Amino acid sequence: MSRPDVSIVVATYNRPGLLANTLSSCLAQTNRLGLSLELVVIDNHPSLNGEPVVAELAATAPFPMRYVAEGTRNMSTLRNRGFSEAAGRFVAFIDDDEVADPDWLDELVSAARDRDAEIAVGPRLAIFEAGHPPAYDPQGAQFARDLHLPDHALVDLTAASGKPRYGLGTGNSLFDMERCFPNGEAPMRLAFGDAGGEDAELFVRLHREGRRIVWAAKAQVTEIVPVHRTEVAYRLIRTRRETQHYVSIYIDGARHKRLAWAILTAKGILQLAAGAVIATALFEFGSTTRARGRLTMAHGLGKLSWKNPVGYIQEPNNPA
Structure with a gap:
């Protein structure tokens, strides 16, 4: 079989x-x-409950279609397995809770070709399982990715x-493998795999190395947001955690690391203090609908605690 033009890779867990x-x-x-395609599923759950889905x-x-079991509980290892299993010149990632528009792949590839870019996103x-965004985010902006470009x-x-x-993630992205990874190196750094942020770090590192990233505004995917992910405590x-990723990536690539750390620490203290004032004034503590001040506090705490990352967040054990 000749090499496919695009390998679609889906990493899944339960x-x-x-x-x-x-x-x-x-x-x-x-x-x-008219692209030649293949679809590769990397299953990270011990039950391998994705295998019958792929077989059917x-x-x-x-x-x-190909099914691959990968038992290592490290997101970098998991995504690197997806890259290594893919045979295509381009590798397109989509998350296992996303649904692609019918022209999704055409739009990603067209954008990359049009701008001669190594990466397209x-x-x-x-779409909210509850039927509407949470009260603290009436537009649902925190749950979507739109660069407005x-x-x-x-x-x-x-x-x-x-x-x-x-902040970019591999969900809904396309990589030109030969131009992004010319030496065949593993794309994602294992150091970020336990704490998270491995895909955001990859995008930033490739951009710093001169790879071009193009925005494919018409290459849309849709994610159904479960109710528990909109609850204030989860958010x-x-x-x-997302702020900790941001700080780790920022300091890792900063020209003056100590200065960057000092600036981020000062911002974290200010955000923590300001958020506490807002949360108190708006009676947010204990509220399930108001979170403006507490979200500001979370940003501050993330900046101050970036060396002690949150890591995996426990999700309900729901195989659906």
């Missing part, structure tokens, strides 16, 4: 129902570009100081 929806959307791609869909799939829209605009990911401007710990 979500067979959602995985089926994700894979079905990948198999239903319009593919107006592969029986009638319009292009090859697209928006992630949010023109279609096919190049993404200037970091400032001259090394400060990341955006606070998630915000703290």
